[in-house]
Amino acid sequence: MVESEPAALDSVFRALGDATRRRMLQDLAAGERTVGDLAAPAAMSLAAASRHIQALGRAGLIHREVRGRTHWCRLAPGPLASAHRWLAFYEGFWTGRLDVLERLLREEEAMRNRTPKGDEG
Incomplete structure (x- = not known):
């Protein structure tokens, strides 16, 4: 194993430890979603959704892209x-x-x- 792998796995499992983030990943498995799309099922604010998305991004589980004023997310399965x-x-x-x-x-x-x-x- 590469020396950096344990830290990466820690980050992934930390991100997966939250039910909201697991649901977001499940939604993203069907295709790209906006931050608003990801926030809607949990009836959370965009700021709260953004914090979850940041955690997923730090773990490398999603890619986030800004198109105009809309933030789009897609699954990064690696x-x-x-x-x-x-x-x-x-x-x-x-x-x-x-x-x-x-x-x-x-x-x-x-x-x-x-x-x-x-x-x-």
């Missing part, structure tokens, strides 16, 4: 891919652990099925 790669390790870890648990449960079930009904202790 940092999400980095976070996904980091999380994928744990997905593999838990999949392996659950596979072991499943095997043990099947073995236990097979043992129970082999035990005659009158011999249970």
Whole structure:
């Protein structure tokens, strides 16, 4: 891993830690949105929306562009891919652990099925 990656991941996970910002990213996955578009579902002020957008921008999760008097935002998926790669390790870890648990449960079930009904202790 590159030395700067931990700081970048910290920034991404910090940004993703807020439900409003996660909703904004979800909205942006469908295409560009204005700051007003992103603020509307949460009924928040443009200033409050702008603070969330700044946090997303610092994490590199969005690009913001001014066209005339309108601020447009679009998703920048690169940092999400980095976070996904980091999380994928744990997905593999838990999949392996659950596979072991499943095997043990099947073995236990097979043992129970082999035990005659009158011999249970």
